[in-house]
Amino acid sequence: MNFRYRRSYRGPIQAVIFDWAGTVVDFGCMAPAVVFIEVFKRKGVPISMEEARGPMGTHKRVHIQQITQLDAVRQRWTAKHGKAPTEADVDAMYKDFIPLQLKVLSDYSALIPGTLEAVKTIRKRGGKIGTTTGYSSDMTAINLRDAARAGFKPDSTVTASDVPVGRPSPNMCLQNVINLGVTTVEACVKIDDTVPGIEEGLNAGMWTIGLAVSGNEVGLSLADYRKLAKADRERRRAAAYRRMYQGGGHYVVDSIADIMPCLDDIEARLERGERP
Numbered sequence: 001m002n003f004r005y006r007r008s009y010r011g012p013i014q015a016v017i018f019d020w021a022g023t024v025v026d027f028g029c030m031a032p033a034v035v036f037i038e039v040f041k042r043k044g045v046p047i048s049m050e051e052a053r054g055p056m057g058t059h060k061r062v063h064i065q066q067i068t069q070l071d072a073v074r075q076r077w078t079a080k081h082g083k084a085p086t087e088a089d090v091d092a093m094y095k096d097f098i099p100l101q102l103k104v105l106s107d108y109s110a111l112i113p114g115t116l117e118a119v120k121t122i123r124k125r126g127g128k129i130g131t132t133t134g135y136s137s138d139m140t141a142i143n144l145r146d147a148a149r150a151g152f153k154p155d156s157t158v159t160a161s162d163v164p165v166g167r168p169s170p171n172m173c174l175q176n177v178i179n180l181g182v183t184t185v186e187a188c189v190k191i192d193d194t195v196p197g198i199e200e201g202l203n204a205g206m207w208t209i210g211l212a213v214s215g216n217e218v219g220l221s222l223a224d225y226r227k228l229a230k231a232d233r234e235r236r237r238a239a240a241y242r243r244m245y246q247g248g249g250h251y252v253v254d255s256i257a258d259i260m261p262c263l264d265d266i267e268a269r270l271e272r273g274e275r276p
């Protein structure tokens with residue numbers, strides 16, 4: 001007789017791990033986008049908002065490097081400088097990026113509506129709150145300070161400069177697991193507004209929820225999003241949902257204000273022995 005048993009976790013969500021910009025603060029993920037544009041402008045190679053946003057979620061130096069690898073940007077760079085951008089150019093731009101980013105972070109650090117309510121409900125059910133980010137620790141310190149004043153204080157924060165490799169590697173999520181004393185990765189949920197951030201959670205073995213409207217995918221402040229004509233708003237929203245589902249998200253919703261039904265569903269699936 002050939003048979004085997006299979007072990008499965010049945011229990012509540014132990015931790016929810018949130019991204020920062022576009023997820024809990026900075027509706028539209030504006031702060032990094034405006035600075036990437038400025039850094040390239042200073043090198044005489046203007047880039048579009050779309051080019052600036054493409055690699056969002058990765059470590060900011062990696063992000064700059066990935067922009068320099070876009071065909072159209074390389075062509076414009078070569079036309080301006082007589083040669084393709086090098087690693088030294090990327091280093092120089094990241095050096096410019098750091099003080100510019102530090103300077104504007106507080107302009108974009110307001111909490112996204114729904115954050116405090118979601119965190120309160122998760123904690124009431126016994127879940128812990130972790131965070132990860134493509135920002136370095138000195139940049140994150142500003143977000144942490146401003147968010148704390150507004151009432152958001154995560155139990156653990158891991159930044160791109162705390163780990164050997166940032167997103168889409170699972171390092172930051174798994175460091176949160178260690179920091180939070182979580183026993184089981186499939187009892188964790190990663191929530192993010194970018195595809196590299198969804199991949200980070202999937203690579204860590206976690207459930208994932210993509211946020212389509214509040215972050216980099218639509219890429220507009222809350223006021224500008226509300227000003228869009230209905231047809232335009234629906235078109236941009238639908239495109240963002242498609243990209244996040246194609247990126248592997250288990251669930252996609254508009255913003256952090258809409259996550260609770262997803263968390264209920266994940267707990268029901270865990271109770272049935274399902275895994276991410």
Ligand SMILES: [Mg+2]
Nearest residue numbers: 019021022193
């Ligand atoms: Mg983000």
